[in-house]
Amino acid sequence: MLKDLFKKKEEVKNITLVAPVSGELVSLEKVPDPVFAEKMMGDGVAIEPENGDIVSPVDGKIVQLFPTKHAIGIQAENGAEILLHIGLDTVNLNGEGFTAHVEEGKKVKQGDSLLSVDLDVIREKATGTIIPIIITNSDAMSSIKTKDVKEVTAGNDEILIVEK
Template identity: 55%
Template sequence: MLKRLFGKKEVELEEVVVAPLTGTVKQLSDVPDPVFSQKMMGDGIAIEPSEGNVVSPVDGEIIQFFPTRHAIGIRSKAGVEILIHVGLDTVNMKGEGFTGHVKEGDKVKVGDKLITFDLDLIQEKATSTITPIIITNGDSVEIVERMAIDRCEKGKTALLKTKRS
């Protein structure tokens, strides 16, 4: 009886991931890069951005911010780890056209500005502007729902519902 009262309970944490960019929602299979389309880094979704602003998709903490400012990692309060990778082959731009507004260790809320970027410059210099949003700790996080939408607005539109156990 005491074990039932005081025993360890399995806790499942659900989290809604909102759009970090405004644009057109795409499936990962539509990303013209096998690292993302074949889910080698994890499952998720992608956005073809219509403007050059990235905001936080969750309340959490910045756990990684690449020196080139083209990609950022966030851990939500519920423990979901999210990678936002702006464009494809943008690492080769060496930070040109990217401005970071946060640093590793910063606490963020949904809608907080993370990165601004020059969309026209990325269209000119990179392979694609399509931006994968990847759940990188898929071993402990499951995507339980993908919202059936074509367009999204940064900081407002729900994209994914996740569950961590």
């Protein structure tokens, strides 16, 4: 019985991300911003959203919620650091159109609500609504594979497999 207390927890190596928002899955190279398209922040994919309901793509912990709520960082169980960047040039909105449902340090399960976003505000006041999903520590992962799907449903459809 006591030996069970001291067993090493099995390390999670591979994780699968589900879509954090419903919409059209597009390659990162098609994002009209060189920081994302040229993978300067890391590898990943993007989704052109059909609504503003953002959910967690993985089980993990919220490690960063930007004060402007336009981006959120999650650390997955295998150590992958995931950045969800909502729209382009949305930092300039200073939080307008964003409602956070989590805070830094909170543990989340795949499918938990993270943010609500008013896409009309983003369309009107920012450059674009596309949502890059970036593995910011891509170099620490052994592989990042994009699933071959076009339309995705939030919390349901797999979009990335990240292996450590």
